[in-house]
Amino acid sequence: MAQSRLSQLSLHVRPHVNAQPNGSIPKPSTPTTETPYKALSEQPLGSTHPIRIVTIGAGASGLNMARLLRLHVPKLEQVVYEKNPQVGGTWFENRYPGCKCDIPSHNYQFSWRPNPEWSSFFSPAEEIQRYLLQVYEEEGLQDVVKLGHQVVSAKWDEDGGIWSLRIKDIEHGREFDDTCNFLLDASGILNHWTWPAIPGLHDFDGHIIHSANWPKNFNFAGKTVAVIGNGSSGVQIVPALQPDVQRLVHFVRDPTWMAPPRLQVLAAGAAGNMLSEVELDENECFTPAQIARFKADPQFYRRFVKSVEQEVNGNYPLMIKDSAAAAAATAAIRSYMEDRLEGDERLCKALIPNFPLGCRRLTPDVGYLASLRAANVRVVTDSIVRVVPQGIETNKGEIIELDAIVCATGFNVSFCPRFPIIGREGNLQDVWTRNLPKAYMSCAVPDFPNFFTFLGPNAPIGHGSVFTITEHIAKYITRIILKCQRECIKSIAPTQDAVDDLSKHTQAFMPRTAWAGSCRSWFKNNEENGPVTALHPGSRIHFFHMLQNFRGEDWEYTYVDDARRNRFYYLGNGTSEMEFDGSDSTWYLDDPDKLD
Template sequence: MSRTTIPRSVDVLVIGTGFAGLGTAARLKREGTHSFLVLERADDVGGTWRDNTYPGAACDVPSHLYSFSFRPNPDWSRLFARQPEIHRYLRDTAREEGLLPHIRFGAEVRDARWDPAEGRWTVTTTRGVFTGRFLVTGAGHLSDHRLPDIPGIGDFGGPVFHSARWDHGTGLEGKRVAVVGSGASAVQIVPEVADSASQVTVFQRSAPYVVPRADRAYTETEQRVFRRDPEAVPAHRAEIFWYLEAGFAARRAAPHQLAEAKAAARAHLERQIADPALRQALTPDHELGCKRVLISDTYYPALTRDHVTLEPSALARVEPGKAIAASGAAHAVDVIVLCTGFETTEPPYARLVHDADGRSLADHWARGMEAFASTTVAGFPNLFLVNGPHTGLGHNSIVHVIEAQIDYLLGALAWSRAQGDRTVEVSAAAQERYAADLDRQARGTVWDGERCRSWYVDPRSKRVTLIWPDFADAFRHRNGTFDPAPYAATAG
């Protein structure tokens, strides 16, 4: 099929080509729906795994689980694959599932609007206007990088870039590098940068919990078993899934399990950091799990190297050639790398998507993101958010959640067709009940309460809006199968 044969008006428009977008597209295609287009702002597929090319980039969830259940990959090289391998997996998915003819690259969404007269979504992009009966957003939690407003950064005089937009043209050999942040990207970057830079200063606002990574390469024999025995990958995947799933008890703040998790992190710190002052500076001040728990065997050792300095405060301002910490300490640096994370609780796509009255999703979400079944929003017919509100996990694989959401939306599409192309709009009451239930479910977890400030929690309402506050399997159980009841009341 050539590109020109797919018109600009289709059944389903999908935004993004990360795990959410490609997964949706692959399943549509497999189920025999060919009238769909995927809008991608970049010139390649892969989402966060295309954008994050920083040295040391790797996934913190084992790859056999962090991949589609319907596309097992026997060839994963290690337990935790690095970015190039994950990116290759997504590229292979796009090609082998026949999705490339459906993808419009360089099409950045500027506006999406529900047209009630036509019963269609009109999506305006940098490559023109597209329409679809259904709109699926697969924007992800870690797609729009967050650039903090640091006074003086414009006058720094040297290279400044975000970890998700790594400047491979800037060699760090022999340079003095400031790494701003100590989250998941920073702990992967610091050990790598320390190998080439002459000096590394890590600005740490809040010390993370770090636990052992226990990575290893798969042997040739294991890979051959994975290739020849069709049961082997699913069984291995299930072992990993249920091992990680047990970790939810610590997030639920079950006292014994939370204490055990903290003891494991503490033992890791004590094993790897001998200096009492450094140990003190690396001791977290928040509850374990409130922020993402990091897994690394190389971060702490990197901090003990002579040319690596931990600055235990935030970057406050920048002067030419200098990075000045909140503590007042001034560090002379040549390059600033911002490992400052992503826009999560107020995702940019919410400002672009509008209901029939022109009100944006962001306006609807003034108290924080919310969607029925974590997927559909009252007032936004035929819209499905994959990897949106209440889908993030602190303990297991997001791909599991994404696949459950895809099952749900495919069920909704099938129901709509069976009802004569009926509009799929959830009732506001059902959405409210769902949100209230999740608020209740979040109570008593490590994300709950005034003490937890993290990218999982909406800073305006203090509600836990990004995280799914339950087991991962509970997400599939509750939200993996479409039930038309909450949709039946709305006019078709």
């Protein structure tokens, strides 16, 4: 059915022409006869052609994108394929004990759907999942989201100007084909969880659990449990398990900076005056009276949200290596960690880093450091040799007997797609395996026309809310799609030169940041001294500013139908849609100093 609809567009290829380094178009080596351009379009300027869009994933990025497309793109047919039985992405999948967001709740939401009823300053995973499910239902996205459906392959058809997709219906175990004009990958980077490469891992006789695939009814009370890893998940799991297990063995490979509780830091900063007006109980939950005030006083609520957002944005200077701000923060956090570890020399040596603050993701302390001093907790820094049926063997020959092993060991962060995406010049899986993953503005890839990804290589995910970031990327992509739809552009892709230049700038910038320090970090694909592939070369405000303008000179195009003979075919019959669609045709008189 989708193929027949697409065929109505009468798509024909126009060979894309690469500009020379000086911007000129190469002249043909032999004289050619130019085809006369006479067939004008009888449509007004601003007319659009039908378009079909497929989005992969119904987490925060996919849900926001589906809503935005519905609001702004005319003549749209769209579908969102979600592999899980419910929407929510990472917040559907991650349900380990203690799982919560370390961004303030009222900033970890869509700007267009404020939620004054968050229960606590930092919301648990279940509440964030409920919020996303509520958005999904209230926006009526059930008709475009196909749950339990997984994209297993995608191939670009140059002649047709479409993506040919293979889709798996997980529930019924069947596969079928689909097509689209634009393919949007909103599956996320912290989504593809992986087991650690430990010999004998699955020979263990007890429970083996990954933090991103926590069994719903697992009872850890009274058991001897190992937690491998002290990233953001491990830091939340350890204090959540410690009070109830008989014995907790925590394997730590690398040190990590642990910041004081985020609320404590915010209260000491510029947002302190605003926070002094907010009522919280001893568990950092908003009182019923405070929630009622948020709902009844939108101006107060907005002032609260903006003050905390401004404070969160202000964290970027801490990431500049050797800056005064970084030095002061490092000293304060070191002192905090020493105090919480009660000066324990072995633990301080194991956990307090020598690398720059922020080299690894800075993690707020949620009772983690104090839990390591508990009588039933043992911190092991010896390396793991193998897993044996009764437990874990260390490099010192000790076998630690266990009832359960929890692997808080993270995700595949290589940016490599989970399925083949075949563009003009091959499979993106191969391209990003053989070479450094590079993208244009983190979301587009050379030789992969009409393909966009969210939070791809070098997005600004080092600090601040992902919700806000994905909203800006979605608007950028939507403006490009509208340009193609209105200007008879069949396909669009960034040039290799533009992406190479942006990558060179990014890697030249990174040494001035803590992110490029010598530490093992997912920002560098878990390499100690590799190039920084996960973060933007600047602040999140810098990224938002960068996306405001579309640099058409960085892209190459092919055109639809008669437009392939003249790029200005879309100018049409000399009239404008604005003369007929009910919009204000004298808008230019209202704000004469406005630039757009």
